[in-house]
Amino acid sequence: MKKIFFCSLLSLLFISFWQTCSVFLPSFLNVFLICPVAILFSLQFLKFNEMLAVGVIVGIFIDSLSGITIGISSIACLIVILVLSNINMFLMRVNQPIFTFYMLFISFFYRLAFLFVNTFLLGNKTNFIFAVAMLGPVVDALIAPLFFFVLIKIFALFKAFEHHDQKGNFLA
Amino acid sequence: MWLLFEKSKKIVFALVLSIIPLVLIYLQNKDYKVRTFLSKPIVEITGFAEGMAIKICETVSDSIFRHIAISKKYDELLKLRALSNEVEGLTAQLAYFQNELLRVTNLTNTINGPNFKNKIYAKVIATSGAPLSRTVRINKGSKEGIKVRNAVVSEQGAVGQVLNVSEHFSDVLLITDSSSAIDAKVLGSNVRGLVRGLTNNKEYLMQMRDVDALSDLQDGAIVVTSGLNSLFPSGVPIGKVQKVFSNKDDLWIWAKLVPYVSMSRVEHVNVLTGDYTYKKEEETLSQMWNAEIR
Numbered sequence: 001m002k003k004i005f006f007c008s009l010l011s012l013l014f015i016s017f018w019q020t021c022s023v024f025l026p027s028f029l030n031v032f033l034i035c036p037v038a039i040l041f042s043l044q045f046l047k048f049n050e051m052l053a054v055g056v057i058v059g060i061f062i063d064s065l066s067g068i069t070i071g072i073s074s075i076a077c078l079i080v081i082l083v084l085s086n087i088n089m090f091l092m093r094v095n096q097p098i099f100t101f102y103m104l105f106i107s108f109f110y111r112l113a114f115l116f117v118n119t120f121l122l123g124n125k126t127n128f129i130f131a132v133a134m135l136g137p138v139v140d141a142l143i144a145p146l147f148f149f150v151l152i153k154i155f156a157l158f159k160a161f162e163h164h165d166q167k168g169n170f171l172a
Numbered sequence: 173m174w175l176l177f178e179k180s181k182k183i184v185f186a187l188v189l190s191i192i193p194l195v196l197i198y199l200q201n202k203d204y205k206v207r208t209f210l211s212k213p214i215v216e217i218t219g220f221a222e223g224m225a226i227k228i229c230e231t232v233s234d235s236i237f238r239h240i241a242i243s244k245k246y247d248e249l250l251k252l253r254a255l256s257n258e259v260e261g262l263t264a265q266l267a268y269f270q271n272e273l274l275r276v277t278n279l280t281n282t283i284n285g286p287n288f289k290n291k292i293y294a295k296v297i298a299t300s301g302a303p304l305s306r307t308v309r310i311n312k313g314s315k316e317g318i319k320v321r322n323a324v325v326s327e328q329g330a331v332g333q334v335l336n337v338s339e340h341f342s343d344v345l346l347i348t349d350s351s352s353a354i355d356a357k358v359l360g361s362n363v364r365g366l367v368r369g370l371t372n373n374k375e376y377l378m379q380m381r382d383v384d385a386l387s388d389l390q391d392g393a394i395v396v397t398s399g400l401n402s403l404f405p406s407g408v409p410i411g412k413v414q415k416v417f418s419n420k421d422d423l424w425i426w427a428k429l430v431p432y433v434s435m436s437r438v439e440h441v442n443v444l445t446g447d448y449t450y451k452k453e454e455e456t457l458s459q460m461w462n463a464e465i466r
Contacts, residue, residue, distance in 0.1 A: 016218040020225040048182050052189045059193065064211035065218055069200050071193030078190050085182075122197065 002160040004050050008057040010151050011038050015065060018143075031136040035062055035077050036107035037144045039084070041151060048085055055081050072122065076114040080106065100141045107137035276440050278327035290446030292316050294324075296439050297341070306349045308332070310441060313340040321403055323444040329409035329432035330354065330397060331441055342443070346435055347410065348376040356380065356410050359394040363387040367395060367410055367429060376436070378411055378429040385425050389416055395429055405444065 011034050022030040038058045042051040059074030066073075084106065111133050118124050154160075199206040279293070294310035312318055314337050322334040324344045332352060336343040345352050349369040356367040365380040383389055393413040399406025411429035418425045 012214070012218060013221055016221040017225050019218075020222045020229060023226065023229075049185055052186055056189050056192055060196070060210075061214055064214040069197055070207055070210055071196040071200070074193035074196075075190060078186060078193075082183075082186055 002158060003046055003155065004053050004057070006154050006158065006160060007038060007042065007046070007054045007151065008061070010147070010154065011054075011058045012061050014147055015061065019065070031132050032139050032143055033062070033107065033110065033136060034058060034147075035073055036080075036103070036110040036137075036140050037147050039077060039080055039110065040103055040106050040144065041148060042081070043084055045152075045155070051081050051085060052078060068118075069122070072117055073114065075121070076110060076117045079113045079117070080110050084109075096145075099145075103141040103144045104137040107140040108133065111136060272439070275327055279440055279442055290317075291442040291444050292318060294318075294342075294441050294443055296441060300343075307335060307343045307345050308438065310342050310344060310443070311340070312443065313338045313342050315339050317445050318342050318443050319445065323404040323408075324441050325404075325408055325444060326433050326438050326441050328434070329411070330404060331433050331435075331438055333403070334443065344441070346376075347433075348378055348431055348435055354404060354410065355398045355400050356395050357398040358387075358389060358413075359396050361388055361393075363389050363393075364398060365427075370428065376431055377414075378431060379426055380413075380429055381424075381426040383425050383427065385418060385423055387425075389413065389425060389427055391415060393427075403444065 015034050018032050018034075035055075035058055038054055039051075042054045046054060055077030056074045059072075059077045060070055062073045063070040196206075196210065276293075292312055294312040296308045297311050298309040300307050300309070308331075310324070318334055318337055320334055320337055324331040324334060330347055332344045332346040332349075333354075334342050335345040347354060347367070347369060352369045354367045355364070357364045363383060365383045367378050367380050370377040370379040380389075380395060391413055395410045395413065397404040397406055397408040397410060409432045411431040414428045414430045416425055416427045
Protein backbone atom coordinates (compact mmCIF):
# COMPACT_ATOMS: atom_id res chain seq x y z
CA MET A 1 0.00 0.00 0.00
CA LYS A 2 2.84 2.35 0.85
CA LYS A 3 4.33 1.90 -2.61
CA ILE A 4 1.03 2.59 -4.34
CA PHE A 5 0.45 5.64 -2.18
CA PHE A 6 3.90 7.17 -2.71
CA CYS A 7 3.97 6.37 -6.40
CA SER A 8 0.57 7.96 -6.98
CA LEU A 9 1.29 10.99 -4.82
CA LEU A 10 4.61 11.70 -6.44
CA SER A 11 3.07 11.30 -9.90
CA LEU A 12 0.46 13.90 -8.96
CA LEU A 13 3.06 16.32 -7.63
CA PHE A 14 5.28 15.73 -10.63
CA ILE A 15 2.47 16.52 -13.00
CA SER A 16 1.65 19.70 -11.03
CA PHE A 17 5.24 20.82 -11.17
CA TRP A 18 5.54 20.04 -14.87
CA GLN A 19 2.34 21.94 -15.67
CA THR A 20 3.77 24.93 -13.80
CA CYS A 21 7.06 24.70 -15.67
CA SER A 22 5.23 24.49 -18.99
CA VAL A 23 4.18 28.11 -18.41
CA PHE A 24 7.82 29.12 -18.85
CA LEU A 25 8.86 26.47 -21.34
CA PRO A 26 8.29 26.65 -25.11
CA SER A 27 5.12 24.90 -26.21
CA PHE A 28 6.87 22.20 -28.22
CA LEU A 29 8.34 20.82 -25.00
CA ASN A 30 4.94 20.52 -23.36
CA VAL A 31 4.61 16.87 -24.42
CA PHE A 32 5.56 15.11 -21.21
CA LEU A 33 3.30 12.34 -19.92
CA ILE A 34 3.70 10.88 -16.44
CA CYS A 35 1.86 7.63 -17.20
CA PRO A 36 4.64 5.89 -19.17
CA VAL A 37 7.19 6.90 -16.54
CA ALA A 38 4.98 5.58 -13.75
CA ILE A 39 4.38 2.39 -15.76
CA LEU A 40 8.11 1.72 -16.20
CA PHE A 41 8.76 2.40 -12.53
CA SER A 42 5.98 0.07 -11.46
CA LEU A 43 7.17 -2.62 -13.90
CA GLN A 44 10.58 -2.54 -12.25
CA PHE A 45 9.74 -2.03 -8.59
CA LEU A 46 6.15 -3.09 -7.93
CA LYS A 47 4.21 -6.30 -7.93
CA PHE A 48 1.58 -6.99 -10.56
CA ASN A 49 -1.39 -5.97 -8.43
CA GLU A 50 0.38 -2.81 -7.33
CA MET A 51 1.25 -2.03 -10.96
CA LEU A 52 -2.40 -2.19 -11.98
CA ALA A 53 -3.53 -0.07 -9.04
CA VAL A 54 -0.90 2.59 -9.78
CA GLY A 55 -1.88 2.56 -13.46
CA VAL A 56 -5.55 3.16 -12.67
CA ILE A 57 -4.92 5.86 -10.08
CA VAL A 58 -2.32 7.77 -12.15
CA GLY A 59 -4.63 7.51 -15.15
CA ILE A 60 -7.48 9.07 -13.17
CA PHE A 61 -5.18 11.90 -12.04
CA ILE A 62 -4.02 12.59 -15.56
CA ASP A 63 -7.53 12.64 -16.98
CA SER A 64 -8.76 14.95 -14.22
CA LEU A 65 -6.02 17.46 -14.89
CA SER A 66 -6.12 17.20 -18.68
CA GLY A 67 -9.81 17.86 -19.09
CA ILE A 68 -10.62 14.64 -20.95
CA THR A 69 -13.04 11.95 -19.87
CA ILE A 70 -11.77 10.34 -16.69
CA GLY A 71 -10.88 6.72 -17.28
CA ILE A 72 -9.31 6.78 -20.75
CA SER A 73 -5.74 7.00 -19.51
CA SER A 74 -6.47 4.35 -16.88
CA ILE A 75 -7.58 1.88 -19.55
CA ALA A 76 -4.56 2.69 -21.70
CA CYS A 77 -2.28 2.16 -18.69
CA LEU A 78 -3.93 -1.14 -17.92
CA ILE A 79 -3.44 -2.33 -21.51
CA VAL A 80 0.24 -1.37 -21.51
CA ILE A 81 0.88 -2.95 -18.12
CA LEU A 82 -0.87 -6.17 -19.06
CA VAL A 83 1.17 -6.50 -22.24
CA LEU A 84 4.57 -5.47 -20.85
CA SER A 85 4.34 -7.38 -17.58
CA ASN A 86 4.48 -10.58 -19.58
CA ILE A 87 7.76 -9.53 -21.20
CA ASN A 88 10.51 -10.33 -18.73
CA MET A 89 13.04 -7.91 -20.09
CA PHE A 90 11.09 -4.91 -18.79
CA LEU A 91 11.11 -6.33 -15.32
CA MET A 92 14.88 -6.28 -14.99
CA ARG A 93 17.04 -3.48 -13.70
CA VAL A 94 19.15 -2.08 -16.48
CA ASN A 95 21.87 0.46 -17.19
CA GLN A 96 21.30 3.99 -18.43
CA PRO A 97 21.31 3.53 -22.25
CA ILE A 98 18.97 0.53 -22.10
CA PHE A 99 16.78 2.37 -19.59
CA THR A 100 16.45 5.25 -22.05
CA PHE A 101 15.49 2.82 -24.79
CA TYR A 102 12.88 1.20 -22.55
CA MET A 103 11.45 4.58 -21.72
CA LEU A 104 11.24 5.60 -25.38
CA PHE A 105 9.51 2.37 -26.29
CA ILE A 106 7.03 2.39 -23.42
CA SER A 107 6.15 6.02 -23.95
CA PHE A 108 5.51 5.50 -27.65
CA PHE A 109 3.52 2.33 -26.95
CA TYR A 110 1.44 4.13 -24.34
CA ARG A 111 0.61 6.95 -26.75
CA LEU A 112 -0.50 4.43 -29.34
CA ALA A 113 -2.59 2.64 -26.70
CA PHE A 114 -4.18 5.91 -25.68
CA LEU A 115 -4.99 6.70 -29.29
CA PHE A 116 -6.49 3.23 -29.70
CA VAL A 117 -8.68 3.53 -26.61
CA ASN A 118 -9.78 7.04 -27.42
CA THR A 119 -10.60 6.38 -31.05
CA PHE A 120 -11.72 2.80 -31.31
CA LEU A 121 -13.14 1.97 -27.90
CA LEU A 122 -14.81 5.27 -27.16
CA GLY A 123 -15.33 6.50 -30.71
CA ASN A 124 -13.91 10.00 -30.10
CA LYS A 125 -12.49 11.93 -33.01
CA THR A 126 -8.88 12.74 -32.24
CA ASN A 127 -5.86 14.13 -34.08
CA PHE A 128 -2.66 12.16 -34.10
CA ILE A 129 0.20 14.67 -34.20
CA PHE A 130 3.23 12.81 -35.43
CA ALA A 131 5.73 15.35 -34.10
CA VAL A 132 4.27 15.10 -30.60
CA ALA A 133 4.35 11.32 -30.81
CA MET A 134 8.02 11.43 -31.77
CA LEU A 135 9.16 14.18 -29.40
CA GLY A 136 7.08 13.06 -26.43
CA PRO A 137 8.99 9.85 -25.78
CA VAL A 138 12.28 11.76 -25.94
CA VAL A 139 11.11 14.27 -23.34
CA ASP A 140 9.77 11.42 -21.19
CA ALA A 141 13.12 9.63 -21.40
CA LEU A 142 14.95 12.79 -20.34
CA ILE A 143 12.76 13.48 -17.33
CA ALA A 144 12.22 9.86 -16.18
CA PRO A 145 15.56 9.52 -14.34
CA LEU A 146 14.62 12.45 -12.12
CA PHE A 147 11.28 10.86 -11.28
CA PHE A 148 12.96 7.55 -10.56
CA PHE A 149 15.60 9.15 -8.42
CA VAL A 150 13.13 11.05 -6.24
CA LEU A 151 10.74 8.12 -5.88
CA ILE A 152 13.51 5.71 -4.93
CA LYS A 153 14.73 8.16 -2.30
CA ILE A 154 11.21 8.43 -0.89
CA PHE A 155 10.79 4.67 -0.91
CA ALA A 156 14.08 4.28 0.92
CA LEU A 157 13.18 7.01 3.40
CA PHE A 158 9.85 5.46 4.28
CA LYS A 159 11.18 1.90 4.03
CA ALA A 160 8.76 1.02 1.31
CA PHE A 161 11.16 -1.37 -0.38
CA GLU A 162 10.69 -5.03 0.32
CA HIS A 163 13.37 -7.54 1.10
CA HIS A 164 13.90 -8.70 -2.44
CA ASP A 165 14.14 -5.18 -3.86
CA GLN A 166 17.74 -4.23 -4.46
CA LYS A 167 17.57 -0.46 -4.76
CA GLY A 168 21.30 -0.22 -4.99
CA ASN A 169 21.21 -2.10 -8.26
CA PHE A 170 18.98 0.39 -9.96
CA LEU A 171 20.56 1.74 -13.10
CA ALA A 172 23.67 -0.29 -12.46
CA MET B 173 -11.98 -24.18 -10.59
CA TRP B 174 -10.00 -22.78 -7.80
CA LEU B 175 -6.79 -23.79 -9.55
CA LEU B 176 -7.90 -22.03 -12.70
CA PHE B 177 -8.60 -18.96 -10.63
CA GLU B 178 -5.16 -19.16 -9.03
CA LYS B 179 -3.48 -19.33 -12.43
CA SER B 180 -5.49 -16.55 -13.97
CA LYS B 181 -5.30 -14.34 -10.89
CA LYS B 182 -3.59 -11.59 -12.78
CA ILE B 183 -6.14 -11.40 -15.54
CA VAL B 184 -9.01 -11.51 -13.11
CA PHE B 185 -7.53 -8.73 -11.06
CA ALA B 186 -6.93 -6.69 -14.17
CA LEU B 187 -10.51 -7.18 -15.27
CA VAL B 188 -11.80 -6.20 -11.85
CA LEU B 189 -9.66 -3.06 -11.84
CA SER B 190 -10.64 -2.14 -15.37
CA ILE B 191 -14.28 -1.99 -14.28
CA ILE B 192 -13.49 1.19 -12.34
CA PRO B 193 -12.52 3.36 -15.32
CA LEU B 194 -15.26 1.84 -17.46
CA VAL B 195 -17.83 2.72 -14.85
CA LEU B 196 -16.44 6.21 -14.59
CA ILE B 197 -16.63 6.65 -18.38
CA TYR B 198 -20.20 5.38 -18.41
CA LEU B 199 -21.25 7.74 -15.61
CA GLN B 200 -19.60 10.72 -17.29
CA ASN B 201 -21.31 9.99 -20.57
CA LYS B 202 -24.61 9.93 -18.74
CA ASP B 203 -24.06 13.03 -16.66
CA TYR B 204 -21.03 15.21 -17.20
CA LYS B 205 -21.34 16.62 -13.67
CA VAL B 206 -19.83 13.37 -12.44
CA ARG B 207 -16.55 14.52 -13.96
CA THR B 208 -16.64 17.77 -12.04
CA PHE B 209 -17.38 15.87 -8.83
CA LEU B 210 -14.48 13.48 -9.40
CA SER B 211 -11.89 15.98 -10.55
CA LYS B 212 -12.64 18.71 -7.99
CA PRO B 213 -10.48 17.35 -5.13
CA ILE B 214 -7.64 16.45 -7.49
CA VAL B 215 -7.64 19.91 -9.05
CA GLU B 216 -7.73 21.51 -5.58
CA ILE B 217 -4.65 19.62 -4.44
CA THR B 218 -2.70 20.17 -7.65
CA GLY B 219 -3.78 23.82 -7.79
CA PHE B 220 -2.33 24.42 -4.37
CA ALA B 221 0.90 22.67 -5.33
CA GLU B 222 1.06 24.53 -8.65
CA GLY B 223 0.51 27.87 -6.93
CA MET B 224 3.47 27.25 -4.67
CA ALA B 225 5.57 25.98 -7.58
CA ILE B 226 4.81 29.02 -9.72
CA LYS B 227 5.73 31.35 -6.88
CA ILE B 228 9.07 29.56 -6.57
CA CYS B 229 9.59 29.65 -10.35
CA GLU B 230 8.73 33.35 -10.49
CA THR B 231 11.10 34.12 -7.65
CA VAL B 232 13.88 32.16 -9.33
CA SER B 233 13.23 33.71 -12.76
CA ASP B 234 13.02 37.21 -11.23
CA SER B 235 16.34 36.63 -9.50
CA ILE B 236 17.88 35.39 -12.72
CA PHE B 237 16.54 38.31 -14.73
CA ARG B 238 17.59 40.75 -12.05
CA HIS B 239 21.04 39.21 -12.02
CA ILE B 240 21.23 39.43 -15.80
CA ALA B 241 19.99 43.03 -15.72
CA ILE B 242 22.51 43.93 -13.03
CA SER B 243 25.26 42.13 -14.93
CA LYS B 244 24.32 44.04 -18.07
CA LYS B 245 24.23 47.28 -16.09
CA TYR B 246 27.56 46.38 -14.57
CA ASP B 247 29.03 45.69 -18.01
CA GLU B 248 27.57 49.00 -19.16
CA LEU B 249 29.09 50.71 -16.14
CA LEU B 250 32.50 49.23 -16.89
CA LYS B 251 32.25 50.38 -20.50
CA LEU B 252 31.19 53.86 -19.41
CA ARG B 253 34.08 54.01 -16.97
CA ALA B 254 36.49 53.00 -19.69
CA LEU B 255 35.00 55.65 -21.97
CA SER B 256 35.20 58.22 -19.21
CA ASN B 257 38.88 57.43 -18.64
CA GLU B 258 39.48 57.69 -22.35
CA VAL B 259 37.71 61.04 -22.46
CA GLU B 260 39.75 62.27 -19.51
CA GLY B 261 42.93 61.22 -21.26
CA LEU B 262 41.85 62.95 -24.47
CA THR B 263 40.88 66.08 -22.53
CA ALA B 264 44.29 66.17 -20.90
CA GLN B 265 45.88 65.68 -24.31
CA LEU B 266 43.75 68.45 -25.74
CA ALA B 267 44.74 70.79 -22.91
CA TYR B 268 48.39 69.97 -23.55
CA PHE B 269 48.10 70.66 -27.27
CA GLN B 270 46.21 73.86 -26.63
CA ASN B 271 48.96 74.96 -24.29
CA GLU B 272 51.58 74.07 -26.86
CA LEU B 273 49.69 75.98 -29.52
CA LEU B 274 49.53 79.01 -27.25
CA ARG B 275 53.24 78.82 -26.59
CA VAL B 276 54.13 78.48 -30.24
CA THR B 277 51.76 81.31 -31.10
CA ASN B 278 53.34 83.48 -28.42
CA LEU B 279 56.73 82.56 -29.75
CA THR B 280 55.89 83.59 -33.30
CA ASN B 281 54.08 86.72 -32.14
CA THR B 282 56.81 88.01 -29.87
CA ILE B 283 59.68 87.39 -32.24
CA ASN B 284 58.06 89.18 -35.12
CA GLY B 285 59.68 92.58 -35.13
CA PRO B 286 61.68 94.01 -37.98
CA ASN B 287 64.90 92.90 -36.33
CA PHE B 288 63.89 89.28 -36.24
CA LYS B 289 63.52 88.46 -39.85
CA ASN B 290 65.73 85.41 -39.96
CA LYS B 291 64.45 82.90 -37.52
CA ILE B 292 63.97 79.15 -37.65
CA TYR B 293 61.43 77.38 -35.50
CA ALA B 294 62.76 74.28 -33.75
CA LYS B 295 61.63 71.81 -31.15
CA VAL B 296 63.73 70.57 -28.25
CA ILE B 297 64.18 66.83 -28.64
CA ALA B 298 66.73 66.02 -25.95
CA THR B 299 68.66 67.41 -23.04
CA SER B 300 72.06 66.47 -21.69
CA GLY B 301 73.85 67.04 -18.42
CA ALA B 302 72.95 65.78 -15.02
CA PRO B 303 71.37 66.56 -12.66
CA LEU B 304 70.51 69.84 -14.38
CA SER B 305 70.75 70.15 -18.15
CA ARG B 306 73.63 72.02 -19.68
CA THR B 307 72.67 71.70 -23.30
CA VAL B 308 69.54 70.89 -25.24
CA ARG B 309 69.28 69.36 -28.69
CA ILE B 310 66.95 70.79 -31.26
CA ASN B 311 65.65 69.16 -34.43
CA LYS B 312 67.11 71.63 -36.90
CA GLY B 313 70.66 71.77 -38.24
CA SER B 314 72.92 73.16 -40.90
CA LYS B 315 70.52 72.03 -43.58
CA GLU B 316 68.08 74.68 -42.38
CA GLY B 317 70.83 77.31 -42.14
CA ILE B 318 71.73 77.14 -38.46
CA LYS B 319 75.30 78.04 -37.55
CA VAL B 320 77.40 77.89 -34.42
CA ARG B 321 76.79 80.79 -31.99
CA ASN B 322 73.33 81.55 -33.35
CA ALA B 323 71.06 82.86 -30.60
CA VAL B 324 68.20 80.67 -29.43
CA VAL B 325 65.13 82.22 -27.82
CA SER B 326 61.74 81.03 -26.63
CA GLU B 327 58.50 82.91 -26.01
CA GLN B 328 59.71 83.68 -22.49
CA GLY B 329 63.17 84.94 -23.34
CA ALA B 330 66.75 83.91 -24.05
CA VAL B 331 67.54 80.23 -24.00
CA GLY B 332 71.13 79.93 -25.14
CA GLN B 333 73.50 79.82 -28.07
CA VAL B 334 74.12 77.12 -30.62
CA LEU B 335 77.16 75.10 -29.58
CA ASN B 336 77.37 72.30 -32.15
CA VAL B 337 75.68 71.87 -35.50
CA SER B 338 75.13 68.79 -37.58
CA GLU B 339 73.11 68.47 -40.72
CA HIS B 340 69.75 67.89 -39.04
CA PHE B 341 70.32 68.62 -35.36
CA SER B 342 71.99 71.23 -33.21
CA ASP B 343 73.14 71.44 -29.60
CA VAL B 344 72.31 74.63 -27.71
CA LEU B 345 74.33 75.73 -24.69
CA LEU B 346 71.94 77.10 -22.12
CA ILE B 347 72.53 80.53 -20.70
CA THR B 348 72.47 79.04 -17.22
CA ASP B 349 75.55 76.93 -17.93
CA SER B 350 78.76 78.21 -16.39
CA SER B 351 80.53 78.37 -19.75
CA SER B 352 77.89 80.70 -21.17
CA ALA B 353 78.34 84.48 -21.17
CA ILE B 354 76.03 87.15 -22.57
CA ASP B 355 76.41 90.88 -22.46
CA ALA B 356 73.36 92.28 -20.70
CA LYS B 357 71.87 95.37 -19.21
CA VAL B 358 69.27 96.20 -16.63
CA LEU B 359 66.03 97.42 -18.13
CA GLY B 360 65.27 101.02 -17.36
CA SER B 361 68.82 101.93 -16.29
CA ASN B 362 72.34 102.20 -17.66
CA VAL B 363 73.62 99.31 -15.64
CA ARG B 364 75.49 96.86 -17.81
CA GLY B 365 77.32 93.65 -17.08
CA LEU B 366 78.21 90.19 -18.22
CA VAL B 367 75.70 87.47 -17.36
CA ARG B 368 77.28 84.09 -16.77
CA GLY B 369 75.69 80.80 -15.87
CA LEU B 370 75.72 79.79 -12.22
CA THR B 371 73.92 76.48 -12.27
CA ASN B 372 74.21 74.41 -9.12
CA ASN B 373 72.64 71.07 -8.32
CA LYS B 374 69.30 72.49 -7.29
CA GLU B 375 68.24 75.29 -9.60
CA TYR B 376 69.07 77.13 -12.79
CA LEU B 377 70.80 80.42 -11.91
CA MET B 378 72.92 83.13 -13.48
CA GLN B 379 75.11 85.88 -12.14
CA MET B 380 75.88 89.40 -13.25
CA ARG B 381 79.31 90.36 -11.99
CA ASP B 382 81.46 93.44 -11.77
CA VAL B 383 78.66 95.94 -11.57
CA ASP B 384 79.53 99.35 -10.27
CA ALA B 385 78.55 99.65 -6.64
CA LEU B 386 77.15 103.11 -7.30
CA SER B 387 74.67 101.82 -9.84
CA ASP B 388 71.08 101.40 -8.86
CA LEU B 389 70.76 97.63 -9.06
CA GLN B 390 68.04 96.26 -6.86
CA ASP B 391 66.30 92.98 -6.25
CA GLY B 392 63.62 92.27 -8.84
CA ALA B 393 65.26 94.25 -11.61
CA ILE B 394 64.77 92.88 -15.13
CA VAL B 395 67.90 92.00 -17.09
CA VAL B 396 67.80 91.93 -20.89
CA THR B 397 70.35 91.43 -23.64
CA SER B 398 72.26 94.55 -24.60
CA GLY B 399 72.78 93.55 -28.22
CA LEU B 400 76.50 94.25 -28.04
CA ASN B 401 79.18 91.67 -28.71
CA SER B 402 76.71 88.82 -29.19
CA LEU B 403 74.36 87.48 -31.72
CA PHE B 404 71.43 88.15 -29.41
CA PRO B 405 69.38 91.14 -30.47
CA SER B 406 68.98 93.78 -27.79
CA GLY B 407 66.03 93.67 -25.44
CA VAL B 408 65.60 89.89 -25.19
CA PRO B 409 64.70 89.08 -21.57
CA ILE B 410 67.27 87.05 -19.71
CA GLY B 411 66.05 86.97 -16.11
CA LYS B 412 65.21 88.76 -12.94
CA VAL B 413 67.59 89.79 -10.15
CA GLN B 414 67.05 87.49 -7.19
CA LYS B 415 69.59 89.06 -4.82
CA VAL B 416 72.33 91.66 -4.94
CA PHE B 417 75.64 91.04 -3.20
CA SER B 418 78.53 93.42 -2.58
CA ASN B 419 82.24 92.64 -2.70
CA LYS B 420 84.48 92.97 0.27
CA ASP B 421 85.95 96.13 -0.99
CA ASP B 422 82.47 97.60 -1.64
CA LEU B 423 83.53 98.85 -5.03
CA TRP B 424 81.70 96.27 -7.03
CA ILE B 425 78.45 94.43 -6.61
CA TRP B 426 77.16 91.29 -8.21
CA ALA B 427 73.69 89.90 -8.60
CA LYS B 428 72.18 86.47 -8.72
CA LEU B 429 69.65 86.12 -11.52
CA VAL B 430 66.81 83.71 -12.07
CA PRO B 431 66.14 83.01 -15.75
CA TYR B 432 62.76 83.74 -17.25
CA VAL B 433 62.84 80.61 -19.34
CA SER B 434 62.03 77.38 -17.52
CA MET B 435 65.10 75.49 -18.69
CA SER B 436 63.68 72.15 -17.62
CA ARG B 437 60.46 72.67 -19.61
CA VAL B 438 61.54 74.51 -22.73
CA GLU B 439 60.08 72.84 -25.82
CA HIS B 440 59.60 75.35 -28.63
CA VAL B 441 62.38 77.70 -29.62
CA ASN B 442 63.37 80.02 -32.41
CA VAL B 443 66.93 80.10 -33.70
CA LEU B 444 67.86 83.60 -34.78
CA THR B 445 70.06 83.20 -37.82
CA GLY B 446 70.30 86.88 -38.77
CA ASP B 447 73.05 89.32 -37.88
CA TYR B 448 71.37 91.45 -35.26
CA THR B 449 72.83 94.83 -34.38
CA TYR B 450 71.73 97.58 -32.04
CA LYS B 451 69.11 99.82 -33.53
CA LYS B 452 66.71 102.44 -32.34
CA GLU B 453 63.90 99.93 -32.57
CA GLU B 454 65.40 98.41 -29.46
CA GLU B 455 63.42 100.91 -27.36
CA THR B 456 60.14 99.79 -28.93
CA LEU B 457 61.04 96.17 -28.37
CA SER B 458 61.97 96.82 -24.76
CA GLN B 459 58.59 98.38 -24.18
CA MET B 460 56.97 95.36 -25.85
CA TRP B 461 58.83 92.93 -23.59
CA ASN B 462 58.05 95.07 -20.56
CA ALA B 463 54.38 94.93 -21.32
CA GLU B 464 54.49 91.15 -21.68
CA ILE B 465 56.62 90.51 -18.61
CA ARG B 466 54.51 92.70 -16.34
